Amino acid sequence: MTADESTPAEFAPADESLHIREPPRVLVPVEVLEGESISESLAAFLAPANVVVLGYHVLPEQTPTEQASMQFEDRAQEAVEDLAETFRAAGREVETRVAFTHDRDQTVERVAEEVGATAVLLPNPVGDIHDVVVPIRGTVDADRLADLVGTLLAGGEGTVTLWGIEESGVDFDADDAVEYVRETLAERGLPADQIATETTESEYPIRSIVDRSGEFDVIVMGAGGESLFATLFGDETERVAEGAVAPVLVVRDREVEE
Amino acid sequence: MGTAGENGTNVAGETPEPVAPPTAADGETTVTEEGTELERSIGLKGGVAIGVGTMIGAGIFVFPGLAAGNAGPAAAGSFAIGAVIALLVALPASELATAMPKSGGGYYFISRALGALPGAVVGISIWLGLVFATAFYLVGFGNYAAALLLEAGVPVGNIPVVVPLALVFGVALTALNLFGTENAAKLQNYVVGLLLTILVLFLGYGGLDAVGVFGTASTPETFMPFGPMPMFTTAALVFTSYLGFAQVATVAGDIKNPGRNLPLAMVGSVVIVGILYVSTIFVATSAFGSDPLSRFGETAIVEVARAYFGDAGALAILVAGLLATVSSANASILSTSRAVFAVSKDALVPQYASRLNLKYGTPHVALAMAGGPVLVLVALGEVEVLAEVASFLHLVMYGLMCVALISMRRDEPEWYDPDFRVPAYWLVAGVGAVASFALIGFMQRASQIIGLAIMAAAAGWYKYYASDVQLKGVL
Numbered sequence: 001m002t003a004d005e006s007t008p009a010e011f012a013p014a015d016e017s018l019h020i021r022e023p024p025r026v027l028v029p030v031e032v033l034e035g036e037s038i039s040e041s042l043a044a045f046l047a048p049a050n051v052v053v054l055g056y057h058v059l060p061e062q063t064p065t066e067q068a069s070m071q072f073e074d075r076a077q078e079a080v081e082d083l084a085e086t087f088r089a090a091g092r093e094v095e096t097r098v099a100f101t102h103d104r105d106q107t108v109e110r111v112a113e114e115v116g117a118t119a120v121l122l123p124n125p126v127g128d129i130h131d132v133v134v135p136i137r138g139t140v141d142a143d144r145l146a147d148l149v150g151t152l153l154a155g156g157e158g159t160v161t162l163w164g165i166e167e168s169g170v171d172f173d174a175d176d177a178v179e180y181v182r183e184t185l186a187e188r189g190l191p192a193d194q195i196a197t198e199t200t201e202s203e204y205p206i207r208s209i210v211d212r213s214g215e216f217d218v219i220v221m222g223a224g225g226e227s228l229f230a231t232l233f234g235d236e237t238e239r240v241a242e243g244a245v246a247p248v249l250v251v252r253d254r255e256v257e258e
Numbered sequence: 259m260g261t262a263g264e265n266g267t268n269v270a271g272e273t274p275e276p277v278a279p280p281t282a283a284d285g286e287t288t289v290t291e292e293g294t295e296l297e298r299s300i301g302l303k304g305g306v307a308i309g310v311g312t313m314i315g316a317g318i319f320v321f322p323g324l325a326a327g328n329a330g331p332a333a334a335g336s337f338a339i340g341a342v343i344a345l346l347v348a349l350p351a352s353e354l355a356t357a358m359p360k361s362g363g364g365y366y367f368i369s370r371a372l373g374a375l376p377g378a379v380v381g382i383s384i385w386l387g388l389v390f391a392t393a394f395y396l397v398g399f400g401n402y403a404a405a406l407l408l409e410a411g412v413p414v415g416n417i418p419v420v421v422p423l424a425l426v427f428g429v430a431l432t433a434l435n436l437f438g439t440e441n442a443a444k445l446q447n448y449v450v451g452l453l454l455t456i457l458v459l460f461l462g463y464g465g466l467d468a469v470g471v472f473g474t475a476s477t478p479e480t481f482m483p484f485g486p487m488p489m490f491t492t493a494a495l496v497f498t499s500y501l502g503f504a505q506v507a508t509v510a511g512d513i514k515n516p517g518r519n520l521p522l523a524m525v526g527s528v529v530i531v532g533i534l535y536v537s538t539i540f541v542a543t544s545a546f547g548s549d550p551l552s553r554f555g556e557t558a559i560v561e562v563a564r565a566y567f568g569d570a571g572a573l574a575i576l577v578a579g580l581l582a583t584v585s586s587a588n589a590s591i592l593s594t595s596r597a598v599f600a601v602s603k604d605a606l607v608p609q610y611a612s613r614l615n616l617k618y619g620t621p622h623v624a625l626a627m628a629g630g631p632v633l634v635l636v637a638l639g640e641v642e643v644l645a646e647v648a649s650f651l652h653l654v655m656y657g658l659m660c661v662a663l664i665s666m667r668r669d670e671p672e673w674y675d676p677d678f679r680v681p682a683y684w685l686v687a688g689v690g691a692v693a694s695f696a697l698i699g700f701m702q703r704a705s706q707i708i709g710l711a712i713m714a715a716a717a718g719w720y721k722y723y724a725s726d727v728q729l730k731g732v733l
Contacts, residue, residue, distance in 0.1 A: 057619075058619075059619050060618065060619050060620055062592050062595065062621070062625075063614060063621055064361040064509070064599060065297060065511065066296060066360070066603075067361070067599050067603075067612055067614065068614060068619065069294055070275060070603065070612070073290065073292055074292075077292060077294065097295065098294040099295040099296070100294065100295070100297065101297035102297065102299040102512065103299045106299055107297045111295075
């Protein structure tokens with residue numbers, strides 16, 4: 001198959017011409033009562049995927065979730081409905097969930113598992129979305145990544161930059177990894193002119209990603225494994241999302257089948 | 259559940275507000291009627307830390323001197339009696355909590371099993387019972403803070419600093435809870451862990467010494483120098499040291515996998531502190547004999563530590579005492595606010611009481627209803643009365659919880675499906691109820707009168723404010 005075969009049709013979610021193995025499912029957690037929201041452009045960008053909106057509210061430990069739900073439930077439900085409306089305006093039905101919690105990460109992780117999300121969004125403000133960057137720093141789930149990026153970019157003009165980052169002293173062939181992801185994306189049917197590749201070396205990859213985030217509109221990256229460093233300073237993806245000016249889509253590691 | 263109005267309204271026209279049926283709970287969430295998920299975020303460790311953290315402040319760091327003065331070495335027996343009664347209640351409480359894993363604890367079980375009047379009496383008196391307990395822990399804190407100042411050589415002269423220190427700290431804790439405490443629960447876990455470590459080291463060494471491993475065994479005193487009776491009256495006094503396990507049930511709505519974690523946390527924390535208490539008294543009375551011990555008063559255990567480890571040991575125990583009384587006081591303030599929420603949700607008191615502060619997300623009205631009266635009681639500074647009234651009001655709830663279990667089991671409603679069932683329930687719950695009520699009989703007359711007055715006032719309030727409200731079997 002060649003890139004030419006997938007002629008961009010009009011706006012079509014889950015493009016038929018793509019060879020998607022696993023239709024991507026994106027979990028969008030939003031802290032609704034804190035006024036967090038999803039811009040129309042981001043909703044439109046995500047709409048081709050199967051979106052689940054999770055409105056959550058984090059409570060201090062001295063407040064029972066039950067007590068908060070009595071007072072804020074209606075407001076939270078409404079806010080989530082409004083968000084769902086933004087997605088419907090972009091042409092896609094979405095699933096919604098509302099949760100009150102003491103621990104954001106626990107709730108997001110649980111819901112992501114329950115709905116079988118392939119990616120989780122860490123929101124950041126964004127304008128028009130055109131350029132996606134995929135920093136690659138280690139083994140990635142190329143299939144999931146390609147399904148997601150392929151679905152989101154199909155039929156549009158957006159480009160994806162596969163950016164391999166080699167860390168000094170770490171045994172990782174960035175060129176190989178980037179090439180593999182590029183092939184997988186091409187297999188899915190994404191036109192070659194929408195894919196760019198590059199590799200660089202960096203001593204502090206997270207900082208490099210944050211520094212360059214202004215050049216792109218959305219960052220897509222793997223979840224990264226558990227490590228002592230991550231436990232102490234927060235997940236790499238969260239640190240990127242905190243520093244970067246673009247939203248981050250975290251591709252979740254596949255659950256181990258038992 | 260029923261439609262609004264079916265369960266009656268209070269004077270202000272409010273009805274009990276159903277949030278979620280108990281059947282809608284699984285291991286990690288409760289789902290409300292509108293489909294909102296309420297995340298459960300406290301694990302087994304957190305549950306045990308709440309139980310142990312609430313209890314440990316009193317038994318080791320306030321009571322040894324008082325108890326030894328009243329009962330001699332038999333004070334160890336008093337603590338053991340307390341532990342047995344606490345266990346007899348913890349088992350039925352566990353079963354009820356796994357059947358109804360909701361915030362509110364004992365009040366919730368009793369109102370659902372026995373009806374609104376007993377529910378209201380327990381709900382309102384447990385609020386005040388926790389207020390008394392918090393005041394008691396704060397006075398304990400004041401004693402430790404004063405002793406620490408003394409140790410540090412701060413000249414306080416003859417000025418009584420205990421009560422002012424307790425008051426200042428009471429205000430500080432309430433404010434801390436009002437304005438949000440990031441990671442307070444995790445902090446509590448570490449505090450409890452640190453405490454347990456200090457205590458196990460201290461008791462381990464002291465215990466070995468007492469039986470003669472290092473040097474000569476201490477001469478055993480007469481076990482019951484004042485006869486058996488003081489052992490029981492002292493048990494009534496020191497039962498305040500066991501008031502924490504039911505607090506685990508007040509956060510039942512936030513506990514992960516409640517079917518397993520609730521019973522383990524409740525029974526586990528009673529067993530842990532029971533062992534610590536009994537060995538503390540044993541070590542303390544072996545070190546000094548009960549008479550000198552009683553003269554040291556609230557901070558007697560510090561002198562015991564000094565005898566074994568010198569000034570460094572005394573300092574370590576002083577710091578541990580501060581941590582322990584703070585953790586008990588803080589846990590009790592939080593439980594008080596949850597107790598207020600539980601009754602206000604059911605329209606037994608104005609629902610305004612469970613309002614949350616928008617900015618901080620904290621229950622400011624309920625917290626004020628905890629902190630305010632606490633300060634008044636602290637100002638009185640009567641340790642023994644505070645402790646006994648707190649015990650009185652809790653014991654009434656414990657006894658009724660046992661009765662509630664028997665009533666539930668005799669006529670099991672369809673929804674009643676506990677994950678944990680008490681073996682020989684009528685025996686355990688029956689003895690638990692009788693023992694709880696009997697312990698009240700051994701208290702000082704003053705404490706009994708105050709306790710009864712509070713219960714009568716609670717019943718009067720119910721008759722005036724919410725006599726139409728039905729709660730029996732309302733989920």
